[in-house]
Amino acid sequence: MESCLPCGHIYGFSCINKWLKRSPNSRKCPQCKKLCKLKDVRVLYAARLCVADEELQKRVITLEAECAYLKQSHKSVYERVLEEMRNEMDEKSMELKGKFRKICEEMDARHKLNEARCEALEKMFPEMPNMRGN
Numbered sequence: 001m002e003s004c005l006p007c008g009h010i011y012g013f014s015c016i017n018k019w020l021k022r023s024p025n026s027r028k029c030p031q032c033k034k035l036c037k038l039k040d041v042r043v044l045y046a047a048r049l050c051v052a053d054e055e056l057q058k059r060v061i062t063l064e065a066e067c068a069y070l071k072q073s074h075k076s077v078y079e080r081v082l083e084e085m086r087n088e089m090d091e092k093s094m095e096l097k098g099k100f101r102k103i104c105e106e107m108d109a110r111h112k113l114n115e116a117r118c119e120a121l122e123k124m125f126p127e128m129p130n131m132r133g134n
Helices: 013-022 054-124
Strands: 002-004 010-012 042-044
Touching: 002 013, 010 013
Parallel strands: none
Antiparallel strands: 002 010, 002 042
16 A cells, blocks of 8 residues: 655555654655655555656566566466367267267167067067067
């Protein structure tokens, strides 16, 4: 949190808090040496502050660029993993469909075989009641 001293100088609240508590007898602004009390420090609510030091400003810009790059790279990793998972699911789905088709074919073959057996038994024993419901 940024904060403002009565003299107008701006510091991070934790820094100025430590500074003022460290030297209780001479509570002064580190820059202009005007007297100030902790109760007079005002917290600033700013959306964004710019760094006056050019080197620090360059570092901020670099870090922001790195942050954007990392967000983008994480996004591409996520998309790649998601695509791999979709491909794997498609392969498994095709494999299951093939197994299902094979089971259905086997069941149809067994059904036809049973039908043929029933017909053969009916011919061998015509006096028996029809068990298939025909």
